Amino acid sequence: ASAFFFLSLSQFDKKWRTSVLVSGLITFIAAVHYFYMRDYWASFGESPTFFRYVDWVLTVPLMCLEFYLILKVAGAKQSLLWKMIIYSLIMLVTGYFGEVVDPSNAALWGFASGVAYFLIVYEIWIGEAAKLAKAAGGNTLAAHKI
Secondary structure (H helix, E strand, C coil), rough: HHHHHHHCCCCCCCEEEEHHHHHHHHHHHHHHHHHHHHHHEEEHHHHHHHHHHHHHHHHHHHHHHHHHHHHHHHCHHHHHHHHHHHHHHHHHHHHHHHHHHHHHHHHHHHHHHHHHHHHHHHHHHHCCHHHHHHHHHHHHHHHHCC
């Protein structure tokens, strides 16, 4: 996927190129991390929890940026971007705390993480992001749905 995004970058309209570049970065970062995590598992026989969260701390905010870049042509404001990035960081930090730092209270941390996750989902499918995509229609709506 990364090769496709990077090699076909010049074939996209200028307003979409940054979005396509971010897609390439997301898939490249994920690929590198997952190959490394596979090797870690093969060597040590345990889940590389820390590296999963490093991957997610990089890729999840980039995915939020991706939604913003798609919706920027429809008038999205930076406040939407920051709201989704803050939700994603809350989701990841509380998830990490529940899995690694304070597993005795994993349900509480998992609940907090889940609330942040569902706020992102709400924003994308029902909230401000969904409304902007629907109002824009056409390619913006199609890209948002994908």
